[in-house]
Amino acid sequence: MPLHPALTSAKQPSHPWVGWSGCGRVIGTLLALVLAGFGALALWSQAPGGPLAAAALAGLWVTWVVTTGLLASSDPRSPLAWGLLAVGCLLLGLWWTSITPSNQRNWTSDVSRSLRVERKGSQLVLHNVRNFDWRSDDDYTARWESRRYDLDSLRSVDMALSYWMGPAIAHTLVSFGFADGRQLVFSVEVRKERGEQYSTVAGFFKRYELALVAADERDILGVRARVRGEDLYLYRVHMSPESIRALFEQYLDEAEALRAAPRFYNTLTANCTTIVYAMMERIVTGLPLDWRLLLSGYLPSYVEDAGALTPGYSLQELQARGRITDRILQLPPGADFSAAIRQGLPVLAR
Incomplete structure (x- = not known):
């Protein structure tokens, strides 16, 4: 019913x-x-x-x-x-x-000074270029130098990757070469205080300031291979002379900006790779955002896709010939560091 x-x-x-x-x-x-x-x-x-x-x-x-x-x-x-x-x-x-960044803290020795720049046309004087002699992380001879450079003599730019936590995570460094054979490396780093340990998680939460270090290759690449046990690779990045100079000047501008207004490091948004990407984006428009910018261990394949690695070689060949860890470990005292680590590195003749 x-x-x-x-x-x-x-x-x-x-x-x-x-x-x-x-x-x-x-x-x-x-x-x-x-x-x-x-x-x-x-x-x-x-x-x-x-x-x-x-x-x-x-x-x-x-x-x-x-x-x-x-x-x-x-x-x-x-x-x-x-x-x-x-x-x-x-x-x-x-x-x-209320938590704001500062340039005035009790910093560890390797990031205790900020790069200072004097410019006069193409002539530069860079103060506080790091050139330490490292025997261990706690035993070293600190040396900060003032060096003169001529922007007109810039000849090359190389990307160094230092693997410290598996294949996906690497620290990115950029090395500029000059006509006289000298190399200068720029590295965006965590600016730690004395007694402070790095934490990836804490890096999201205003724990560390940002440092831009300019250093001699023997110092900044050598310490990672010899003292910290990291695995290093070097790749020639092919850019026009105008772009190489523009990127170098971007680093100088970044250094001066950090001296005037300190910034916090951020594990995701302000790290050794994303800041380099931001500088490159001002020079080369249309660079794509990509997951490899975060998993920086895979950055070489990103640069290869952009057409900036040495042509005529597979990525696997470039990786094999660009691995410089053993070359660094086997270098005798007094050897020409920059020339020795580039032996066998594929490059294009100009």
């Missing part, structure tokens, strides 16, 4: 996650998870007082967010729950914005 129309038209109960109540629960839960994760990692990375104090503050923050988040999800219209959550976010935001 058919049901009475009044019964068939009766309103059916809605699903508990439908409507305002359900949306509020979802929003509250997601917001609590994001805030709890971000705040805990930020406090762990930045809070003063040592690891125990940082862990305690991170724990208190998670407890606060979870508690207020649960209250908000159980009663999305509760002004008290959302108000308590907002107060916590406001306090965290005020603390976060």
